[in-house]
Amino acid sequence: AQSVTQLGSHVSVSEGALVLLRCNYSSSVPPYLFWYVQYPNQGLQLLLKYTSAATLVKGINGFEAEFKKSETSFHLTKPSAHMSDAAEYFCAVSGSSNTGKLIFGQGTTLQVKP
Amino acid sequence: DTAVSQTPKYLVTQMGNDKSIKCEQNLGHDTMYWYKQDSKKFLKIMFSYNNKELIINETVPNRFSPKSPDKAHLNLHINSLELGDSAVYFCASSQVSSGANYEQYFGPGTRLTVT
Numbered sequence: 039a040q041s042v043t044q045l046g047s048h049v050s051v052s053e054g055a056l057v058l059l060r061c062n063y064s065s066s067v068p069p070y071l072f073w074y075v076q077y078p079n080q081g082l083q084l085l086l087k088y089t090s091a092a093t094l095v096k097g098i099n100g101f102e103a104e105f106k107k108s109e110t111s112f113h114l115t116k117p118s119a120h121m122s123d124a125a126e127y128f129c130a131v132s133g134s135s136n137t138g139k140l141i142f143g144q145g146t147t148l149q150v151k152p
Numbered sequence: 153d154t155a156v157s158q159t160p161k162y163l164v165t166q167m168g169n170d171k172s173i174k175c176e177q178n179l180g181h182d183t184m185y186w187y188k189q190d191s192k193k194f195l196k197i198m199f200s201y202n203n204k205e206l207i208i209n210e211t212v213p214n215r216f217s218p219k220s221p222d223k224a225h226l227n228l229h230i231n232s233l234e235l236g237d238s239a240v241y242f243c244a245s246s247q248v249s250s251g252a253n254y255e256q257y258f259g260p261g262t263r264l265t266v267t
Contacts (some may be wrong), residue, residue: 070254076193081156081258111164117202126193127242138183140256142195 040065040131044143052151057101057116059146061129064110068130072140073103077125085127088112101125105116124150155179156259164265165233172229173262175243183207183248184226185256186218189240201226202248215262230264238266 045060063069068090074082086097093105103114112129129143156177165171177184185208188200200208201220215231240262243259 068226072255079261081260082195082244083258084255087255092174128195136248137200137202138185138206138246138254138256139197139200140254141197145193145195 040069042129042131042141044127044146046146047144048147048149049077050149051119054118054120056118057114057123059114059127059148060120060128061103061112061114061143062110063112063131065131071103071105072130072132073097073101073112073114074128074130074142075099075125076128076145082128085114087134104139118146119150121146121152123149124148138139156243156245156257158241158259158262160261160262161260162265164267166267167233167235169211169233170229170231171233171264172227172243173243173264175226175228175259177243177245177259178249179245179257181245181247181257182223183246184220184223185244185246186226186228187242187244189242189261191239195242199226199228209212217266233264233266235266237263 041064043062072087073085074081086095088105096102101116127146130140159174183202186198198212199218204220204250217229220226238260242261244256
């Protein structure tokens with residue numbers, strides 16, 4: 039079975055500070071990993087994805103994530119937070135079947151303080 | 153053009169009623185999904201259809217019945233609504249058959265409130 043754990047349900051940073059959102063996964067097969075962002079009252083938008091190519095993945099809005107197999111982690115980072123980054127962030131792993139099923143972490147709320 | 157659309161965006165109804173939510177995707181994808189997001193924002197898959205065939209059916213009450221008239225549409229019908237059905241329901245689509253990376257595109261959600 040596959041699972042995702044996001045460490046920290048709430049993260050608060052100051053504008054301009056580093057953003058680090060943590061995600062650890064469990065998978066019996068090589069995983070596909072995703073980060074999605076959800077702004078208030080909106081659907082989920084893909085930030086970036088890891089598909090067994092480069093381990094450092096760059097996404098939209100200045101975000102990036104690094105796949106570390108030895109640590110089973112896929113942490114999301116951004117060098118400098120903007121007020122507009124305040125949102126809910128979800129890490130997800132693809133299911134082991136060929137159904138495209140995604141298993142989501144519980145989400146992390148990012149608060150950006152002025 | 154909206155890639156994945158859902159109607160309605162908001163749905164307020166009373167316990168015991170029957171309601172439907174519709175979803176359409178114009179991405180040409182072969183697989184569509186329904187997710188439920190609860191009040192704690194936890195996302196859980198409910199159903200998935202691949203080319204009109206049900207391929208994922210998680211532990212969901214029988215009151216929930218998905219229907220896919222074609223691969224661009226996936227509807228969700230809910231019978232005898234209960235208070236606990238109140239949530240945001242998201243539709244999503246992806247291209248699975250090509251062995252792609254299961255990237256899913258989400259609709260804007262339908263906020264269902266049962267009173």
